[in-house]
Amino acid sequence: MVQRPQKTPRKIASQKRSRVTVDALVEATARILVKDGYDRASTNRIAAVAGVSIGTLYQYFPSKEALVEAVIERHTQELSQVGQTALLKVAASPIEIALRELVRAAIDAHRVDPKLHRVLAEQVPRTGRLEDIEAVERNALPLFRAYLEAHRSEVDVADLDLAAFILVTTVEALTHSAVITRPDVLADEKADAFVEEVTQLMLRYLGRDRGAKRGTARSK
Amino acid sequence: MVQRPQKTPRKIASQKRSRVTVDALVEATARILVKDGYDRASTNRIAAVAGVSIGTLYQYFPSKEALVEAVIERHTQELSQVGQTALLKVAASPIEIALRELVRAAIDAHRVDPKLHRVLAEQVPRTGRLEDIEAVERNALPLFRAYLEAHRSEVDVADLDLAAFILVTTVEALTHSAVITRPDVLADEKADAFVEEVTQLMLRYLGRDRGAKRGTARSK
Amino acid sequence: MVQRPQKTPRKIASQKRSRVTVDALVEATARILVKDGYDRASTNRIAAVAGVSIGTLYQYFPSKEALVEAVIERHTQELSQVGQTALLKVAASPIEIALRELVRAAIDAHRVDPKLHRVLAEQVPRTGRLEDIEAVERNALPLFRAYLEAHRSEVDVADLDLAAFILVTTVEALTHSAVITRPDVLADEKADAFVEEVTQLMLRYLGRDRGAKRGTARSK
Amino acid sequence: MVQRPQKTPRKIASQKRSRVTVDALVEATARILVKDGYDRASTNRIAAVAGVSIGTLYQYFPSKEALVEAVIERHTQELSQVGQTALLKVAASPIEIALRELVRAAIDAHRVDPKLHRVLAEQVPRTGRLEDIEAVERNALPLFRAYLEAHRSEVDVADLDLAAFILVTTVEALTHSAVITRPDVLADEKADAFVEEVTQLMLRYLGRDRGAKRGTARSK
DNA sequence: AATGAATGAGTCTTCATTCAT
DNA sequence: AATGAATGAAGACTCATTCAT
Helix, strand or coil: CCCCCCCCCHHHHHHHHHHHHHHHHHHHHHHHHHHHCCCCCCHHHHHHHHCCCHHHHHHHCCCHHHHHHHHHHHHHHHHHHHHHHHHHHCCCCCHHHHHHHHHHHHHHHHCCCHHHHHHHHHCCCCCHHHHHHHHHHHHHHHHHHHHHHHCHHHCCCCCHHHHHHHHHHHHHHHHHHHHHHCHHHHCHHHHHHHHHHHHHHHHHHCCCCCCCCHHHHCCC | CCCCCCCCCHHHHHHHHHHHHHHHHHHHHHHHHHHHCCCCCCHHHHHHHHCCCHHHHHHHCCCHHHHHHHHHHHHHHHHHHHHHHHHHHCCCCCHHHHHHHHHHHHHHHHCCCHHHHHHHHHCCCCCHHHHHHHHHHHHHHHHHHHHHHHCHHHCCCCCHHHHHHHHHHHHHHHHHHHHHCCHHHHCHHHHHHHHHHHHHHHHHHCCCCCCCCHHHHCCC | CCCCCCCCCCCCCCCHHHHHHHHHHHHHHHHHHHHHCCCCCCHHHHHHHHCCCHHHHHHHCCCHHHHHHHHHHHHHHHHHHHHHHHHHHCCCCCHHHHHHHHHHHHHHHHCCCHHHHHHHHHCCCCCHHHHHHHHHHHHHHHHHHHHHHHCHHHCCCCCHHHHHHHHHHHHHHHHHHHHHHCHHHHCHHHHHHHHHHHHHHHHHHCCCCCCCCHHHHCCC | CCCCCCCCCHHHHHHHHHHHHHHHHHHHHHHHHHHHCCCCCCHHHHHHHHCCCHHHHHHHCCCHHHHHHHHHHHHHHHHHHHHHHHHHHCCCCCHHHHHHHHHHHHHHHHCCCHHHHHHHHHCCCCCHHHHHHHHHHHHHHHHHHHHHHHCHHHCCCCCHHHHHHHHHHHHHHHHHHHHHCCHHHHCHHHHHHHHHHHHHHHHHHCCCCCCCCHHHHCCC
16 A cells, blocks of 8 residues: 555644643633632542543643643633733724723623633632733733823823723723622623723723713713 | 639639630731741641640631631721721811822721731632621722712712722722732832822712813823 | 651650650551562551551651651661670670671671561662661771771781771671571571681681681581 | 565564664663662653653563663673673682682672662662562672682682672672772772772682781781 | 640642553 | 553642540
8 A cells, every 4th residue: 555645644633632631621620610619629620520530631731730820821811812802993993982992891801701710810829820810911001001102192191101000900900890799780781881980980080071061961 | 712802803814815815826827828828827837836736726716717717807807997097087078188088098008917918818719708808898888988978969970889889999909909019109209199190080080170280280 | 739858757756645656657667668668668558557547647757758767767776786785795805706796796686677677778769868778887887996996906907997897898798698688598507607707707807817727627 | 566675674674673772761761760760760751761652662661670670681791791701711810819800800890880780779679570689699609609619729618608608798798888888998099909908808718818928918 | 725646538749551543 | 663642540748627635
């Protein structure tokens, strides 16, 4: 039999298998984190849920920490994605439009996997390699600052760095709290009001609300 | 045996001793939490640092959780104290004055024991009885809402509950972030600017900055 | 969580109960070492055989290594005891008498617990704190050298240090080999001959055999 | 398919390849044994260092033990080689010459690969198939006995077996100790003295030193 | 009340070995 | 023949908690 050159070497087949295994492990870790909490998430259980042996787990992840790190990485990536996409979309929009969209994006981001987000935020110790749950915020800061810089003429702030820090922190805290501990605030009919309030908080801070008819628009 | 008149009955004496032991244990827990982190804080070590036996520890606290709970309780109490005192002081002041004072108080509160605060916030799992690090915020909310209600004429918001939630969450997040991860923002010469920014964020949100001369006061 | 091992015993066994436990653990370790070999001696099994829980084991010994170290220590102590006692007894005797006694003592020492001795010599890796199985020899060297020095007039060697090293090493090797791998050499009727040969080896080396009638005394 | 004439049949080619692989594995095992010690020498690492997959390793060696056995075998072979060569060379020489050469050969043998020799002697458990590090000695014994037999007229011993055992054991112990734990004894200017001492130890034991002028030759 | 020895379930992790590809 | 992903038994060790003294 003639042996034709192989375009897809055997290795790729096994690489695919590896990939599947790694994904299964990360997914299992996330699921267990949500279901049982960080402290009860043992490597043995993770392996069992992933359907692989404990040995296989350690072939790909050198420690429990590394596993959780991968989950954080993945989650963080997804969140950042949502944020960056939104930022790109509104890059050219005036802040009145942009900020509202960004608030919406922040809420969407927190809704990607709220339960996981909560566990990651509340139970995973910010220790060793695990410090980076706040990475999203750290990533978002320079991006948002850049947006602000580009729209400097529209805003009225003395210290752009400080303003960016304040706004990013604020939006993250408000959307996080809303999604995680105050679902009532985001109930269908109220969600828009919440978005509006947060947007106004930001706009006014940036000195761009002069035209708002508060007396009529906001008081009951 | 002659019974001499006793002003302080034995029971009180032992209660006093108990009190001392309990305090020593809570204090030891806090110190170890700060020094070694939550995961490495073992009951045996806590007992050792407190200078009592592990058996004695369990005479006063039924579990490690209870110990950490007590630390949280104590810390939370101290924070709330600062906040409530500040709120009382400015109860009659107009919001322009009051909010600025409250921001200052929030920073002070976070500075009570920043290292412990950080460990409590970042490493102690919000699980079981340990969920209450956010208690401060929960305590502060109705108080602040009451203040807002009392000063309703000065503010221009549609939903007082929502506004209170937004402001309390925002102040807590900003002061927390500033104290814990951005000490630069609170450096001596910058601290006032930070307080001012946060105060303005709040005032404008409440619709009370119409007179501010932004063009001159804030832009460089 | 995996820990970095500690080598020095954790607790001074001051109380009677502790002492009993510690002894039981060391004894169990020795027994298992003999029965199953070093590699199969697990801390869990040692604890089981000692009749205590694994936790108790670790209360007294920080690692498996420490346990084996204690066994070595104990065994080494016993051996040295035999040797030193013998050396003391013959301190004033001429070398013709003394060396013969010392050879006997060396054999006795190796017979204290030959099986344990063998395992210690053959299976315990000379690693970390476990390097000291040769301690007996190291202890014996200066003592024997001192004896030689005191009897300098009886011996004819250029380098006392070298001679001591050679003799101690030789006696240890010969008695060890005899006891461990050549029990036939020490069989009842042959033991004396073996002692005699080793003694002669030493005496002649030290230049003290001039009078020996070898032709008649040694050839068959 | 056309079959071209083959001078070297495929089988031989692959045998050659096998040979290379086996050598690489044994060599890798030896290197890792020296570098990391017996306990840390894992088959996976051996395979990696040898540049083959773990599967290939098991194609040639059924177990880790077999691998180590091969290393011992090879090392033992080399040592024996040195010894046998020396013995052959001096087969016809009188013992005064011969023993001195044999002592030198013993030292040389221990210097073939002292680090490996040490690991083999100190860390590899004498268990199962691994018992044979003493094989060298076992091999040497009959050979040396044969030499002694052939030179019976020159020696004055009652029991040739016993004498052979004593001398072989002694030389091995002394050269081993010298090479492994007392390199000072073999320092350039001292090495000859050491050889001389060991040779004298043996010669005198065999009753062949009558002519030695000890008073002048050895005392300082 | 205090002590601290004892407990043991449960954790992480390693590594020799197998087997489908 | 070679590969390397997968296996899982087994081991060392921790620590919250109990209880006899």
